[in-house]
Amino acid sequence: MTQCNHGLMQAFKLVKKVQENEKTTTMWLDGNLENATPGQYVMAWLPDVGEKPFSLHSATPLALTICAVGPVSRAITALNSGDTLWIRGPLGKGFSLTGKKHLLVGGGYGAAPLSYLADEALKRGDQVVTCLGAASAKDLMLIDELTRLGATVHVTTDDGSFGTQGLVTAVVLEQIETDKPDCLYACGPTGMLMALWDICQAHKIPVQLSFEALTRCGLGLCGACELDETLCARLGLPSGWLVCHDGPVARLNLQN
Amino acid sequence: MANLTVDFLGIKLNNPLVLASGVLGTSPAVMERCAREGVGAVTSKSAGTEARDGHANPVALAWQGGVINAIGLTNPGCHAELPILIETKKRLKPLGVPLFASIFAPRLEDFGEVARVIAEAEPDLIEVNISCPNVASDFGTPFSATAKSAAEVTREVRRAVKIPISVKLAPNVYNLGEIARAVVAEGADAITAINTVPGMLIDAYAARPVLKNTTGGLSGPTIKPVALRAVWEISQVVDVPIIGTGGISSGIDAAEMIMAGAALVGVGSALVNGGPAVFGKINTELQEFMRSQGYQDLESMRGLVHRRANDTV
Known part of the structure; x- marks a missing residue:
């Protein structure tokens, strides 16, 4: 994982892909996303392709479960181990556990x-x-x-x-x-x-x-x-x- | 309590804060929400001749100096914008919040028509956006680049509508005063300054510009000094009121902008921290500043840096 100089996008390397179903893949990345809560999301960017929002599958380490429905999600789920994915976030407000x-x-x-x-x-x-x-x-x-x-x-x-x-x-x-x-x-x-x-x-x-x-x-x-x-x-x-x-x-x- | 009310071209505002064009001016609901959070006036997102999707993502990022964006004038076109403005005006009226409608056009000869269409919604002011830095690839050099083109646009809009007009200028010119004089000479009732400042961010690890549009407009704290200088300069050469916009996120910032000569203060990127509630925060801070410094009303602060400068000469 590499912290970029302007603190916007963090470049993560893909460690492992887990196929969840026909169209959906969980992308496990090589670092943690600090200060995240379940239900928050990140913007994932592939240069020359685009940027889309995805909810967090895990923050430590960072993982995104991505359904390939458009050009950006198809390109991201086609990445291979060692490839780079750029992330900004966590963004928005997530879930807050209430009760037991x-x-x-x-x-x-x-x-x-x-x-x-x-x-x-x-x-x-x-x-x-x-x-x-x-x-x-x-x-x-x-x-x-x-x-x-x-x-x-x-x-x-x-x-x-x-x-x-x-x-x-x-x-x-x-x-x-x-x-x-x-x-x-x-x-x-x-x-x-x-x-x-x-x-x-x-x-x-x-x-x-x-x-x-x-x-x-x-x-x-x-x-x-x-x-x-x-x-x-x-x-x-x-x-x-x-x-x-x-x-x-x-x-x-x-x-x- | 210091008095925050403003009489702006005969329009009464509860306070000097204006939702800047391009931020949350997209629907009656979001504009009403800003009004309920205490903004003095709202400006709708710029509408042009026809619908535009704008640029692809990434379109905006928050960096340590503020925000950079290249949304690309996303709008439904002036004819579809009309019912949005009519509904917004209806909702804002009982709240005592005026509606400013922003317009742009790809060609000089289109400005009058867009203004005429938008005027049917009877906004309190039409803001003429001739300075968006993010559409040069579609429309060429912004009209704000020269006094001649800025004046020609102003003339087109002035001929088309009786509603007060404010022309939104760009900071990245060397003759801002001349441009301001030219638009006022053609009938601008006010000037909005400034639009975002052209800039770009590069991700060194990707070896690419971060924005899909490559370049974008900077806003937020990093451009406050640029905006203050622009308002200070314009207010020395024209007598029309100025909507001072750029990097205002606190009550002290607002006071500085008013001291530079602004009649109203635009707020946009500050919403990135805390959303529309920022208007209430800025007003409270402005009240507190004025109370602590003994200013009874905004007029007693307006243009103060000019007066002080003259005193010492």
């Missing part, structure tokens, strides 16, 4: 930040239950890692090719009714997040939701990542809430 019983929910590649969060909670001796949902078995990831860390893992797929057939929210509801968590943490598609918000409202559970948005400056200046105002209103967030700066994690209802 944690329910983690990941939709698709939204599972990416959850093993870091699970690891932090399990290190405290807390209980962690994880519900992962995906379209199909080939879209699932991190099941083995979460299990190995000591989390209970429930899995759903839309097509029933793995785990329970159906939406992850159904399993979440069952889990809440069986053993009410102190807080729910989720990352995934906005529709899933809003469904979880409704469930948590109904069951009076504090909830922390990690949103995805088009991120350009990553500094809260350009306005590109503004969360839709109707969502802000539903969630009780101020209008003009910026995913890159105020989030990506919205910590909601912590007082209830």
Whole structure:
């Protein structure tokens, strides 16, 4: 790892790649990201290719779980051991562990930040239950890692090719009714997040939701990542809430 | 309590702070949020003739001297901007916060049309951005480069609209005073100074410029001395009010800018630390400074460095 002279981008070397599923790879890098918390993100830059935001899979050492969906993520996941990836961050506000019983929910590649969060909670001796949902078995990831860390893992797929057939929210509801968590943490598609918000409202559970948005400056200046105002209103967030700066994690209802 | 209110071209502001163009001026929601956080006036993101995506990432970075950006005038085009401005104006009115609308155009002859379209939203002021340093690859040399081109743009906009106009100037010229006089002679009601300062960062390990656009505009603390000098110079040669912008992140900074001659104080990159709440912080610090130094109102500080300089001659 090399600290650049202007303190902006840190150049990391790729140590190891772990294929999580057909499109998703965890990139383990050769240094630590200081002062990071689960749910925060970094901007990863490849010169001549571009720069995109990715949540942290781990901070010590730094690892990013990246789904190859566009030119930048495809180029990054095509790197080989010893290649350099430039990182700026950690950026934004992450999750804050609340209570002792944690329910983690990941939709698709939204599972990416959850093993870091699970690891932090399990290190405290807390209980962690994880519900992962995906379209199909080939879209699932991190099941083995979460299990190995000591989390209970429930899995759903839309097509029933793995785990329970159906939406992850159904399993979440069952889990809440069986053993009410102190807080729910989720990352995934906005529709899933809003469904979880409704469930948590109904069951009076504090909830922390990690949103995805088009991120350009990553500094809260350009306005590109503004969360839709109707969502802000539903969630009780101020209008003009910026995913890159105020989030990506919205910590909601912590007082209830 | 020191009085922070300002009468700016007959427009009443609760305080001298202005959300600078290019920062969070993208939607009614973000502009309303800045208003609720205590800004005196907001400036919308510059709108041009048609929609622009802007440059690809990396578009902005925070470095130890402040921020460098090359967003590239991302905007929906003036026709799509119009409903955004109308809604913003509606939301800001009950808060007592005026709306300044920033415009730009690729060609001289387009400025009048963009101004006419934007004027339909009845903003309190149109700010004419002739000095963005990040679009030269698309549009050529900025109009702010010479007194002649700056004056021609001002004339186009002045002919097109009755709304007060402020022309936003670049600092990287050797004849700023001449340019300021030229735009005022063509009917500019105010001057905004300064735009960002052209610069670049290179990552030595990558052996590449960091910004995708190669070069960008510097803002934040590193350009405050450049902005202070520009406002100081302009305020000596023209009588119109100046929106002093560049590197203001504290109440003391704001006081310095007012002492240099600014009527209003633009704030942009300071939002990088703490978001729109920075407006409340700066106002509180400005109040505290004025109380401790015995200034009753902003007028008693305005241009003070000129008066002191004259006293000693």
